[in-house]
Amino acid sequence: MAVIEINELTKTYHGTQALNGVSLRVERGEIFGIAGPNGAGKTTIVECVSGLRRPDGGTVRVLGLNPQNNRRALLQRIGAQLQEAALPDGIKVGEALRMYASFYDNPADWRAVMDEWGLTGRKGTRFASLSGGWKQRLFIALALVGDPEVVLLDELTTGLDPDARRTTWVLIRAMRDRGVTVVLVTHFMDEAEALCDRIAIVSGGRVIAEGSPRELITEARAASLEDAYFALTGRN
Numbered sequence: 001m002a003v004i005e006i007n008e009l010t011k012t013y014h015g016t017q018a019l020n021g022v023s024l025r026v027e028r029g030e031i032f033g034i035a036g037p038n039g040a041g042k043t044t045i046v047e048c049v050s051g052l053r054r055p056d057g058g059t060v061r062v063l064g065l066n067p068q069n070n071r072r073a074l075l076q077r078i079g080a081q082l083q084e085a086a087l088p089d090g091i092k093v094g095e096a097l098r099m100y101a102s103f104y105d106n107p108a109d110w111r112a113v114m115d116e117w118g119l120t121g122r123k124g125t126r127f128a129s130l131s132g133g134w135k136q137r138l139f140i141a142l143a144l145v146g147d148p149e150v151v152l153l154d155e156l157t158t159g160l161d162p163d164a165r166r167t168t169w170v171l172i173r174a175m176r177d178r179g180v181t182v183v184l185v186t187h188f189m190d191e192a193e194a195l196c197d198r199i200a201i202v203s204g205g206r207v208i209a210e211g212s213p214r215e216l217i218t219e220a221r222a223a224s225l226e227d228a229y230f231a232l233t234g235r236n
């Protein structure tokens with residue numbers, strides 16, 4: 001069953017066409033990657049999914065709801081990773097989790113989430129004192145504390161060192177294995193290939209390819225073989 005259905009989405013910002021007819025389906029329980037270069041439109045898609053942006057055209061349904069009309073109901077059922085600026089430097093790990101849990105009608109037990117993500121030993125550590133990897137781990141825990149069905153992660157590993165990136169991948173897989181549907185935005189193709197069940201590659205506000213990592217690699221190989229053939233033979 002599709003948890004997210006996007007049809008023919010369009011969005012223009014002051015003359016810049018950010019989305020030019022994007023259609024996608026995200027199935028329940030998968031890690032779905034939205035990959036592509038900077039400026040492709042990835043964040044705009046995710047913002048339309050979470051109800052932060054109003055599309056100019058097309059439709060979005062998340063868990064059967066229109067994010068624009070049902071934002072409050074939807075926010076109870078989806079988790080979104082925060083940007084760093086969203087937490088005050090002085091807040092402690094335990095306080096942040098307790099506070100975010102209080103935003104939800106039916107949250108997870110924040111202490112259990114803290115424990116599960118290995119944060120109990122840092123319960124009293126202030127946000128500003130955490131390393132990049134631990135901040136990301138906290139953001140993941142905060143995205144899960146509402147016990148969401150769908151989690152949206154936008155460039156979660158940008159700026160992390162390779163070890164912290166790999167640890168984050170393990171955590172994302174663990175999320176999926178618990179039945180959460182994960183939408184992962186990344187401009188790292190290796191990350192999308194390593195983690196995602198299916199990937200949509202977005203460029204210039206359009207989905208230019210979609211499929212499992214294996215399908216995309218096979219397609220890309222076929223395309224580059226064709227290019228090589230045309231280059232060699234001069235035929236097109």
Ligand code: ADP
Pocket residue numbers: 013014016017018036037038039040041042043044045
């Ligand atoms: P991505 O996440 O793939 O980097 P975005 O969705 O952020 O892409 O941006 C898509 C396009 O829309 C880019 O050309 C970007 O410059 C433009 N854009 C995004 N947000 C705004 C905004 N608030 N105002 C004007 N242009 C924007």
